[in-house]
Amino acid sequence: MPGEISRRTVIATAAIVPVAALTAAAQTPPTPSALSDAQLRLLAAIVDRIIPKDELGPSASECDVPVYINRALADYLAGEKPAFIEGLEATDALARRTHNAAFIDLTPEQRDAVLTSMDNGTAEGFPNARAFFNRARRLAMEGMFGDPYYGGNKNFAGWDLIKYPGPRMATTAADQRMGVEISPYHHSAYGAGGEHGH
Amino acid sequence: MAINLKPVDVAVVGLGAAGGVAVLPLARAGLKVAGIEAGTWMDPSKDFKPDEIHNNVRSLVTTVPKAKKEIPTFRTSPDAKARQAAAHPMMNAVGGTSIHYHAQSWRLKPWDFKTRSETIKRYGATLLPKGSTLEDWPVGYDELEPYYDIVEHEVGVSGKAGNIQGKLDPAGNVYEGPRQREYPMPTLRTCDFLDHMHKAARSLGWKPFHAPSAINSQPYHGRPACAYHGYCDRGGCQVRAKNSTCFTTIPEAQKTKNLTVFDGAQVTRIVADNNGKVTGVTYIRDGKEYFQPAKVVLVSSYTYENTRLLLLSKSKAYPNGLSNNHGQVGKHYFGHWDAQAGVGVTALFPFDVNTWYGAMLSQGVVVDEWADDTFDHSGLGFIGGASLCTFMEKHPIAAASMSTFGRAPAWGSAWKKFVHENAGRWTTSYLQTNSFPYENTYLDLDPEVKDPLGDPVCRVTSGPKDNETRAAIYAQNKMEEWFRAAGAVEVIKGQPFGPALSTHTYGGTRMGDNPETNVVDRWGFSHEAPNLGMLGGSVFGTSGARNPTLTMQALAWRTAEHLAKNWKSIAGA
Numbered sequence: 028m029p030g031e032i033s034r035r036t037v038i039a040t041a042a043i044v045p046v047a048a049l050t051a052a053a054q055t056p057p058t059p060s061a062l063s064d065a066q067l068r069l070l071a072a073i074v075d076r077i078i079p080k081d082e083l084g085p086s087a088s089e090c091d092v093p094v095y096i097n098r099a100l101a102d103y104l105a106g107e108k109p110a111f112i113e114g115l116e117a118t119d120a121l122a123r124r125t126h127n128a129a130f131i132d133l134t135p136e137q138r139d140a141v142l143t144s145m146d147n148g149t150a151e152g153f154p155n156a157r158a159f160f161n162r163a164r165r166l167a168m169e170g171m172f173g174d175p176y177y178g179g180n181k182n183f184a185g186w187d188l189i190k191y192p193g194p195r196m197a198t199t200a201a202d203q204r205m206g207v208e209i210s211p212y213h214h215s216a217y218g219a220g221g222e223h224g225h
Numbered sequence: 226m227a228i229n230l231k232p233v234d235v236a237v238v239g240l241g242a243a244g245g246v247a248v249l250p251l252a253r254a255g256l257k258v259a260g261i262e263a264g265t266w267m268d269p270s271k272d273f274k275p276d277e278i279h280n281n282v283r284s285l286v287t288t289v290p291k292a293k294k295e296i297p298t299f300r301t302s303p304d305a306k307a308r309q310a311a312a313h314p315m316m317n318a319v320g321g322t323s324i325h326y327h328a329q330s331w332r333l334k335p336w337d338f339k340t341r342s343e344t345i346k347r348y349g350a351t352l353l354p355k356g357s358t359l360e361d362w363p364v365g366y367d368e369l370e371p372y373y374d375i376v377e378h379e380v381g382v383s384g385k386a387g388n389i390q391g392k393l394d395p396a397g398n399v400y401e402g403p404r405q406r407e408y409p410m411p412t413l414r415t416c417d418f419l420d421h422m423h424k425a426a427r428s429l430g431w432k433p434f435h436a437p438s439a440i441n442s443q444p445y446h447g448r449p450a451c452a453y454h455g456y457c458d459r460g461g462c463q464v465r466a467k468n469s470t471c472f473t474t475i476p477e478a479q480k481t482k483n484l485t486v487f488d489g490a491q492v493t494r495i496v497a498d499n500n501g502k503v504t505g506v507t508y509i510r511d512g513k514e515y516f517q518p519a520k521v522v523l524v525s526s527y528t529y530e531n532t533r534l535l536l537l538s539k540s541k542a543y544p545n546g547l548s549n550n551h552g553q554v555g556k557h558y559f560g561h562w563d564a565q566a567g568v569g570v571t572a573l574f575p576f577d578v579n580t581w582y583g584a585m586l587s588q589g590v591v592v593d594e595w596a597d598d599t600f601d602h603s604g605l606g607f608i609g610g611a612s613l614c615t616f617m618e619k620h621p622i623a624a625a626s627m628s629t630f631g632r633a634p635a636w637g638s639a640w641k642k643f644v645h646e647n648a649g650r651w652t653t654s655y656l657q658t659n660s661f662p663y664e665n666t667y668l669d670l671d672p673e674v675k676d677p678l679g680d681p682v683c684r685v686t687s688g689p690k691d692n693e694t695r696a697a698i699y700a701q702n703k704m705e706e707w708f709r710a711a712g713a714v715e716v717i718k719g720q721p722f723g724p725a726l727s728t729h730t731y732g733g734t735r736m737g738d739n740p741e742t743n744v745v746d747r748w749g750f751s752h753e754a755p756n757l758g759m760l761g762g763s764v765f766g767t768s769g770a771r772n773p774t775l776t777m778q779a780l781a782w783r784t785a786e787h788l789a790k791n792w793k794s795i796a797g798a
Binding site: 165171173196217 | 274275277278416418452453454456463576617621624625635636638644645649
């Protein structure tokens, strides 16, 4: 995995930003970005079909799942950024071939048809479709259900969806009881405000 | 040129689960010990977090630069080309894998030490696994018992005895070998799900018990009790309730002033003179090469690295690698048939099991009816079996990534509804199958893939095994029976495909009386280089159906004590 190297690269790059930017950074830490605005919109459209908004709660993008993926691709997963962007572009090209429109301009049903063909390996002219779809789905899971510290799981909506009661530093026997609702503990492992960190 | 250091009595290569224990009896005996560790000290407050992305997704506790660049290659047949694996199971840090392990701390069964002779006696030689190189260990359970006892108390193990000097107690494991006294601490806390599984096992007529673990159930030796926060797996313990050697035996040894820890020091060769005695080790630290002279060298890195280091250390006396003039280094290797080998069983319940928090396998309930030779194997076509363990601790990403058991699609609103209802209702189990060495399972040096120093990485060859496949499937069916008795509505069994790279590996420098088929003698010292000792899973001849660490530690203590008691004859001072 390229993690450690990319982390160092990010730090090294951060060290040569202009003084004005450093002043701004004192208030809000610089957020590394791997994807363009257009790529982020496409990514949001994809992950929102994997985790859609419905009566059970917000969509992936409403939980900042694309923020998680974007940061990861700029940092820990920098080594896989080119392949991921290639997958995004191939998804859009597939939409244009099969539906004569950009993916983000398709109806939800059409988006599902495109993604289903990728998931079941029938997407023509996109040999890595299944691998890309599985990767996007996996990263969506990380962004939805991981610690908010990394940018996703906004308002702990992912943990609430599956009724995960949150990372407590210590638990009691009562927290391990069955048949009772354990009240959710809405805190990042990195403490109060940790969800704004990284 | 290497920088020559001041000579020491003993150089210990690797301060993990085994080496980290061996340093204590050595230092207490007054021997000057250099503990040479490729990794560094980890800081519990900075490096260990209740964070699934940190521990499990990105493996930031377990992924360390040295091991990452030495990932062994793997193949399933001696005729195949081996490919480098994607991830490694090793660890470099002071404390090694005892930092992030699940800490279940078992004694092997008396049967594990004499599987070959007991099998022949009970069933005849035809039931011995075909193609295996199985031998009885040169030591039995009774000889190891005092060392199990010492380590349980020095490191700190929580558990409930099932057999104290022949007196059975069904609150513990009645199938264990006799122990001289109770564990130093009671088992970790029970909880609703474990009670539920305990009751289900009893309803089948089985004898479930709470797992023994090197995690404090109460304050012990100045460290606190477990906080059950649920991030034990692949994470270190922030409160130091997990008895990793970096919190226990290593600091204890440092108090004697006889142990010096050299961290960030990567051992590259063990040096031998023309008479076949080892004279010390070379290591690289901060880009500089050092030679550490030592009267005795104990090698205690991971199974793969123990073999690799010997094979790389060629000399006039050992042209095929250190202690390899009988061609046995790397032989009799095998991996454990556990979850990493596809031996899994997962269940869905119609109610919340609330297994989110806890302490992984250490907060677990185990059934031992279907392991070892506890049941009659006549007509079954295999020996051994597996221990069955249900346990606590489930992380949110993994929970949401659950199997949908064919009941829902894998994404979209229907999937969301499914995980909303069921992420808290599924659990899995941990099965460990008795595993054995074979002619077609071994370690050697890869002919092509090299580490950054230009040294070949380890190559793992692990061929198919009918015996373990049958035993694993038999045990999986028992696990399904247990889950069904507990009310599971869906059960999925994995395909036992066999171990690839694994965190439970054995052999390569096997212990045995016969130098034609073993690398080290009954005390853990080389049959060829008299002042070279080997510690860790690499000396095991069978795996048992349970986690290996406590046995490694008992053997390490015994080897170190033997060295201290026989210092003059072994060191040749």
